[in-house]
Amino acid sequence: MGFFSEYINGANAYIKKINSEGGVFGRRIELLSYDDQYDPEKTVYYTQKLINDDKVFALLNYVGTPTGTKIVPIVEEAKIPLVGIGSGAQIFREPLKEYIYNLRPSYHQEADAFISGIVEELGIKKIAIFYQYDAYGFDGLKGAEISLERYGLKPTAIASYERGSLDVGGALATIKDSGAEAVFIVGVYGPTAEFIKQARAQNFNPIFGNLSFTGSEALAKELGADGNGVVVMQVVPPPTEKNLLIGVDDYINDLNASLPGHEATFSGLEGYADAEVFVEGLKRAGKELTRENFMNGLESIEKYDLGLASPVNFSATQHQGMQRVYATYLRDEKFVLFRDWKTAEFNVKKEEMQ
Template identity: 50%
Template sequence: MNRLPLYAIFVIMFMALLACSSEQGEEPHDQITHGVTDTRIYIGSSLALTGHASFLGSQTLKGALSYINHINEKGGVHGRKIKIIAYDDGYDPPQCLANTQKLIIEDQVFSLFSYVGTPTTVKVLPLIAEARIPLVGIFSGANDFRVPFNRYIINVRASYYEETREAVKYFVEELGFDKIAVFYQYDAYGFDGLKGTELALKEYGLAPVARGSYTRGTLDIEEGLENIIHSGAQAVVMVGTYDACAKFIQISRRQGFNPVFHNVSFVGSEELARILGKEGDGVIVTQVVPPPDSLESQALLSGVQEFTERYRYYYPDEQPNLVALEGFINAKVLVEGLRRAGRNLNRERFIDAIESIQDFSLGIANTLSFSPDNHQGLSRVYFTVIRNGELTLLTDWAKIREMYVKEN
């Protein structure tokens, strides 16, 4: 007998609950102000606080709280303080679905916020559509959250397509490469990065010379690595998490296979650099925010300075990092939307307010803009490179070329 997937059962139960509410005489969705009291605005989040992606989830949350706690200490937004209700999903899609159902039905939050990961977040899209609840800031650049356009999804960061396009451009135009492979996590996240790389290569009349994958939550990279080594790839675009990608790079280099390694931003750059140590020299990571510990960023960008100060104030024992900075920026977008929506707050008015944001300064190199038909606020891609276990801004591709020529 065929059985429905667990996530499908959740969706059916959720819709039934909504139907029951409607039958009991609730007002239409756009007239209900869930999660808002005279003194509080309740915001819900599901993200990995334990497990192999816990660095990403915990730092996203801490970065966001660094700004929200500051706003609350100043009196909140229009006299209301923001309360984040965060549940751990361990980077597990069914658990993310269960958490989201609880946030919407039981906690009745005003908005969802700062979800982490493609395979987890993509499962809650039907709930978001049915409840017509905003989701602000996803730690994912997946195209599923951008196409087709969804009024209730507010993306802040650049997409994986933009990251892989920029990487391929530099590999082909700056380094003269024509043999580029892809190593990816075998799920929605990895497939999106793979497709983005394929589309970028197609613009140059190229295709991946090899593809290798691993299963989410494992470190089983050997088969994928073998496929790519035999291809003679000059560069490898990597779409995974820090533990699996670090193992791939370590084994590659110990076997004498030294292409240019490129990781997309979701990898967890600081953890990747920490695990690799000196073996990480020359590994490239594209970013959607500037690295907070870069001297160039701190000297030139007021938003990076502000984040560093707030983060160190609330978390003095931790090091400011890229993931937390992205959470901090997500929180700035959330707060700006709440401010513009005014005291008479509801979900539709909040989204209208977000759409009114144009050329808004976050104190980083590019401004934030939304519109009624564009819900991705930022599009700039930064390049960083690992040197001596630390990330620095990459501005000189000649050094990468010299390293590649020297090692090959």
């Protein structure tokens, strides 16, 4: 299950529900989607197609940092609103992008949540960084370095891998030799799983922390038993929290109506939340729908409750709607939500580390 397909499945589930209820002011929403295969040049091509050929009203749910970066000037030139980017990169946040509305917290916030947890709660100071050598990886690396600097720390080691490669052995050797007690990973599930599995095989067992973009469910499947204790920071709660959070329950119910029997996922829930905020903007725009009214509607959203224990706030000067980061760790290929780093059942305790 890829991030993009699940992201769109979640958005579709919400939009289908809205359309079944008559749409917004009698207007049904049509969602067009193209697969750019995480190729920036294809992202540019399909964005121009959506704007110039398909004549869409707005854009929704783009995925990726290197891909999204390429279309920022296109969006700004066309003056077309884009709601929801499956990336926490700063380029979509600072300086403020007039036409881009992010829902998810930034990678810097995810990095800080992980590093503050292990430093303040567990007393860990030897932290290495393993990252993907591209715009996504550079952004996560920068966020981790900023967080470490707050505690007067520097990475014990920094190592990378090439996007699309599983060649992680050299990076692992560098990080293992540094004596790191924790490794912050800015990657995607394939190379990340390979890195962790090789580390386990060498009896190198620091706390592994990951960004949400890694691809949670795919990572869990790839790791199997080697995943126990691996931490993944999230921008939405686990889909298993349906009995505690009404937003998760709504997502699962609407997903089942849209795709019966389909597995609920983190990226699906994020896409669903993005679509709900998109529709809320349409409602607040009123019957006379224009892009300007739509953007004004989005910017009027304050303390909006998605049922995810993370209220949404936008304004003319704030285009990131959510601020909360959720900490999870793997246990038997399932994600466990936690708040207390001292009592979380990590697979390897600090005193057992090599």
